[in-house]
Amino acid sequence: QVQLVQSGAEVKKPGSSVRVSCKASGGTLSSYAIHWVRQAPGQGLEWMGGTTPIYTAATYGQKFQGRVTITADESTNTAYMELTSLRSEDTAVYYCASYLGDFWTPPFFQHWGQGTLVTVSS
Amino acid sequence: EIVLTQSPATLSLSPGERATLSCRASQGLTSYLAWYQQKPGQAPRLLIYDASNRATGIPARFSGSGSGTDFTLTITSLEPEDSAVYYCQQRSNWSPITFGQGTRLEIK
Numbered sequence: 001q002v003q004l005v006q007s008g009a010e011v012k013k014p015g016s017s018v019r020v021s022c023k024a025s026g027g028t029l030s031s032y033a034i035h036w037v038r039q040a041p042g043q044g045l046e047w048m049g050g051t052t053p054i055y056t057a058a059t060y061g062q063k064f065q066g067r068v069t070i071t072a073d074e075s076t077n078t079a080y081m082e083l084t085s086l087r088s089e090d091t092a093v094y095y096c097a098s099y100l101g102d103f104w105t106p107p108f109f110q111h112w113g114q115g116t117l118v119t120v121s122s
Numbered sequence: 123e124i125v126l127t128q129s130p131a132t133l134s135l136s137p138g139e140r141a142t143l144s145c146r147a148s149q150g151l152t153s154y155l156a157w158y159q160q161k162p163g164q165a166p167r168l169l170i171y172d173a174s175n176r177a178t179g180i181p182a183r184f185s186g187s188g189s190g191t192d193f194t195l196t197i198t199s200l201e202p203e204d205s206a207v208y209y210c211q212q213r214s215n216w217s218p219i220t221f222g223q224g225t226r227l228e229i230k
Binding site: 037044045046047059061062063095105106107108109110111112113114115 | 154156158165166167168171172177209211213214215216217218219220221222223224
C-alpha cells in the first residue's frame with residue numbers, strides 16, 4: 001500500500017516561489033508516477049503535472065508550463081513540486097497523488113497525500 | 123480541453139436510498155473516466171476507475187457505468203458516511219487531465 005506524506009503549510013509573498021515535498025513509502029518511487037493536483041479554497045480539483053524517476057521525465061498542464069517544475073529523487077523516495085512567480089490565485093491545497101500504471105498513459109490517481117496548504121499573501 | 127459537466131450540483135437523499143450522479147464529457151472518452159469521493163478537510167479518495175472498475179477496498183454499494191460521453195456513479199443503500207463531494211476525472215486526453223466541478227451529496 002503506497003503512502004504519501006507531504007511537507008507542511010507554507011505562507012509566501014507574491015512573486016516568490018514555493019517547493020512542496022511528497023515522501024512515498026510502501027514501494028519505490030520508480031514503481032509509479034507522482035502527479036500534483038491543487039484545490040483552491042471552496043473550489044474543484046486542478047491537475048498540474050507529474051513525473052516518474054524511471055524516465056527522469058515530467059509532463060505539465062499547459063496552464064502551468066514554465067512556472068512549475070516537478071521532480072523526483074529516487075534515493076529518498078521523495079517527489080517535489082516547485083511553483084514560481086506566485087500570485088494570490090495560487091493559494092490552494094496542493095496534493096500529490098500516485099499512479100501505478102505506465103507513465104506515458106494519462107493517469108487516474110490511486111493514492112493521495114494529505115495535502116499542503118500554500119497561502120500567497122502580501 | 124475536455125470539459126466534464128456533473129449533475130446535479132447538489133443531491134439530498136435519505137439513508138437507505140439510491141444516489142445517481144452524472145458526468146457528461148464534451149468529447150468521447152471511451153471508458154477513461156474515474157470517480158473520487160472527497161470529505162471536508164480530506165484528500166480525495168479513488169472510488170472507480172475506467173468507468174466501472176472499483177478501486178481496492180471500495181464497497182460494492184458504489185458502482186460506475188457508461189462510455190463515450192455519458193457516465194454514471196450509483197451509490198445504493200446510502201449511509202450517513204457517504205456525505206461528500208464526488209468528482210469525475212477524465213484520462214482520455216493529456217491536454218490537460220480534467221475534473222468535473224463536483225456533485226455534493228447530502229444525507230438527510
